[in-house]
Amino acid sequence: MNIILLGPPGAGKGTQAKILQDARGMVQLSTGDMLRAAKDSGTEMGKIVADVMARGDLVTDEIVIGLIREKLQEGSEGGFIFDGFPRTLAQADALGQLLDEMGQTLDHVIELQVDDETLVARIVNRAKEAAAAGQPVRADDNAESVKVRLMAYYKQTAPLIGYYHAKCLLERVDGLAEIDDVKDAIAKVLDKG
Numbered sequence: 001m002n003i004i005l006l007g008p009p010g011a012g013k014g015t016q017a018k019i020l021q022d023a024r025g026m027v028q029l030s031t032g033d034m035l036r037a038a039k040d041s042g043t044e045m046g047k048i049v050a051d052v053m054a055r056g057d058l059v060t061d062e063i064v065i066g067l068i069r070e071k072l073q074e075g076s077e078g079g080f081i082f083d084g085f086p087r088t089l090a091q092a093d094a095l096g097q098l099l100d101e102m103g104q105t106l107d108h109v110i111e112l113q114v115d116d117e118t119l120v121a122r123i124v125n126r127a128k129e130a131a132a133a134g135q136p137v138r139a140d141d142n143a144e145s146v147k148v149r150l151m152a153y154y155k156q157t158a159p160l161i162g163y164y165h166a167k168c169l170l171e172r173v174d175g176l177a178e179i180d181d182v183k184d185a186i187a188k189v190l191d192k193g
């Protein structure tokens with residue numbers, strides 16, 4: 001089974017993706033994590049994406065589609081959880097094609113619904129907690145970049161809600177609920193077939 005977790009930054013996609021990965025033997029594909037790894041490894045691509053990410057803008061479709069293509073080729077028996085991808089209509093089309101080529105389907109798109117105030121509070125809090133624990137704070141977890149990230153979401157990613165609704169794949173889950181309740185709501189969607 002292959003699924004997409006869709007939602008704005010801070011909606012809890014990464015948290016739920018990790019839970020699903022552990023519980024169901026699925027593989028989480030987070031383009032954000034992949035891009036951060038590229039940045040940390042100091043590769044050419046890493047250098048190119050670092051500034052774009054710190055600002056909160058989207059990296060080019062070409063780069064992220066390339067990253068996803070590579071990971072898909074590694075395969076996953078339990079299927080994939082796409083987290084933070086696709087983020088544009090072009091990426092969504094590319095994902096559909098890649099899955100087609102592999103004889104695979106996209107089974108569910110789960111939209112985590114949260115309000116903007118909660119998102120900003122969660123992200124600012126995540127940065128504060130990391131700093132207090134002496135852990136690295138994400139370069140884009142500041143008020144300025146969060147605004148750019150939210151704008152990018154509404155302009156470029158939110159159209160995917162209609163796109164997947166039209167394909168009868170969209171399911172909505174309340175992302176404001178407790179982590180465990182969000183987990184149960186997602187499980188209900190996945191287990192109904």
Ligand code: ADP
Pocket residue numbers: 008009010031032033035052053054056057058059060061064083084085086087088091140149
């Ligand atoms: P969040 O969802 O909290 O914004 P991510 O870790 O998913 O965090 O992404 C962080 C940044 O990485 C984004 O703001 C963007 O610059 C880049 N990025 C991640 N995924 C994509 C993607 N699919 N397309 C373009 N840029 C991406």
